[in-house]
Amino acid sequence: MSNAEAIIALLGALYLSECWIWVRHGSVVFRAFRSGNYKVVGPSSVLGNHIGGLVFLNPLPPFGTSFICHRFPFSIDTAGTSSLAVQSLATTGREQQKGKYVSFAAIQGMWASGGTILINGQPFASFGESELATEYANLLVTIWKAPIDRRKTALDAMLSKLTDTRTLRERVDVYRRSSRQLRITCHAMFALLLVLPIASLWFPRMRGYWMEWGIVTICCLAAIAAYFYVAHKRLLPGATTQRWKALITMVLTPTASVRACDALSRYILTTYDPLAAAALLLGQDAFRRFARRVMLDLANPAIEVDPESSREMRQVEESFRMRLSQALEPLLATKGYSLDEVMRPPVPDNPACLSFCPRCDAQFTVAKGRCADCGGVALHPFQAVAT
Numbered sequence: 001m002s003n004a005e006a007i008i009a010l011l012g013a014l015y016l017s018e019c020w021i022w023v024r025h026g027s028v029v030f031r032a033f034r035s036g037n038y039k040v041v042g043p044s045s046v047l048g049n050h051i052g053g054l055v056f057l058n059p060l061p062p063f064g065t066s067f068i069c070h071r072f073p074f075s076i077d078t079a080g081t082s083s084l085a086v087q088s089l090a091t092t093g094r095e096q097q098k099g100k101y102v103s104f105a106a107i108q109g110m111w112a113s114g115g116t117i118l119i120n121g122q123p124f125a126s127f128g129e130s131e132l133a134t135e136y137a138n139l140l141v142t143i144w145k146a147p148i149d150r151r152k153t154a155l156d157a158m159l160s161k162l163t164d165t166r167t168l169r170e171r172v173d174v175y176r177r178s179s180r181q182l183r184i185t186c187h188a189m190f191a192l193l194l195v196l197p198i199a200s201l202w203f204p205r206m207r208g209y210w211m212e213w214g215i216v217t218i219c220c221l222a223a224i225a226a227y228f229y230v231a232h233k234r235l236l237p238g239a240t241t242q243r244w245k246a247l248i249t250m251v252l253t254p255t256a257s258v259r260a261c262d263a264l265s266r267y268i269l270t271t272y273d274p275l276a277a278a279a280l281l282l283g284q285d286a287f288r289r290f291a292r293r294v295m296l297d298l299a300n301p302a303i304e305v306d307p308e309s310s311r312e313m314r315q316v317e318e319s320f321r322m323r324l325s326q327a328l329e330p331l332l333a334t335k336g337y338s339l340d341e342v343m344r345p346p347v348p349d350n351p352a353c354l355s356f357c358p359r360c361d362a363q364f365t366v367a368k369g370r371c372a373d374c375g376g377v378a379l380h381p382f383q384a385v386a387t
């Protein structure tokens, strides 16, 4: 392998490494390989661990778009909060979580520090990103500080904000307008860093213009940095650390600058509920499938994510699950579906199927039992549904 070929292989490997993003369990990526054709993707079970997994994004022009959404990370009711998340957006059951319950009456202080929410100085929930921890800490502080008789209203207002498709649509529109020039410049950078070097293998005379090539690349990098800074500040004004971290990464690793649109889009919907994003981004059938998964999971949760959970934790989890389910139901109507239509029991695939899992729809040839994939959810016999 010649030196030129080795450099191109290194650039290609560096670039491909930028096309993977790490996603925690409980989060989903709305990924479009081309404009407007979104699919819901969860963290890879093969390329992942107990915390999360990798998701591959479109490496080739036109690159597509990706947004990340997280399930609500803890449970709240009017008396207190538990660090257990009530949902699992995976087809498998909820992952093991270590729960912690705190009564609002016992809270003296609450703040975010280094990606973790601290209550009374003790870690309550971790997010891995300081901006996300701050967003959720602010939500929790709003509920905690509300007078007891107004806490239910504050909770409903919080869930209404998380499922507000109007502001979500506005945010996506702002992203599309703000990233237009950035996207064009990213394509130019892709050509400069990857297409032209490969072409130079066949047309060696191109290498004689390496200085001009370098100057144009530096100008392109500066333009990406400027467009990214302006768009990021407009969409995420408070995320200063995240903005500068992304900019420094782009300057030190120019292949990362080709993915600047992903670095911008992945954070802008993180505080919206995934079903709200699905209502905007997915087509009818894809939305119905995802909505069914979400609503069945809320109605038939995978059981016992923390064997040591206390009575208060179970109560707050149950209460928040019902409240979240009620908040999500109106989203079904925005796509023309009713709750009954979305949650309709399946029909047997063949006469040998005697029961089904009410959470994941898997069918079984036994009349009674439990679904191991869903953490032991009891199976429903088909006969019972028919009668």
Ligand SMILES: [Zn+2]
Pocket: 357, 358, 359, 360, 361, 362, 371, 372, 373, 374, 377
């Ligand atoms: Zn199941």
